[in-house]
Amino acid sequence: MYVESITLLTKEYNEYTVITPKVLDIVKRSGVQNGTVTVLTKHTTTGVTVNEALECLESDIENFLGRLIPEDYPYSHARMLMVVQQEIQQDT
Numbered sequence: 001m002y003v004e005s006i007t008l009l010t011k012e013y014n015e016y017t018v019i020t021p022k023v024l025d026i027v028k029r030s031g032v033q034n035g036t037v038t039v040l041t042k043h044t045t046t047g048v049t050v051n052e053a054l055e056c057l058e059s060d061i062e063n064f065l066g067r068l069i070p071e072d073y074p075y076s077h078a079r080m081l082m083v084v085q086q087e088i089q090q091d092t
Helices: 020-030 055-068 076-091
Strands: none
Touching: none
16 A cells, blocks of 8 residues: 655635546556555545536536525524634634
């Protein structure tokens, strides 16, 4: 088994990042000839999808998620996060 991690820092609130070249480089470095690759995220607010990197597909996904999970909905956890952000700002 070969394990390697990559770290991605996004610039946008919602962002799609193609990681295929990074994964291919890791597989090459590993020297593994046969097997499977597992990609996972360690953070709860990220997701991994497998699809073609078509701009129109990304906009379809973004539009669908915007309808399914609207940004301006009064989510309970959003109120908690606002309090934490306010506390952080007061400490700085």
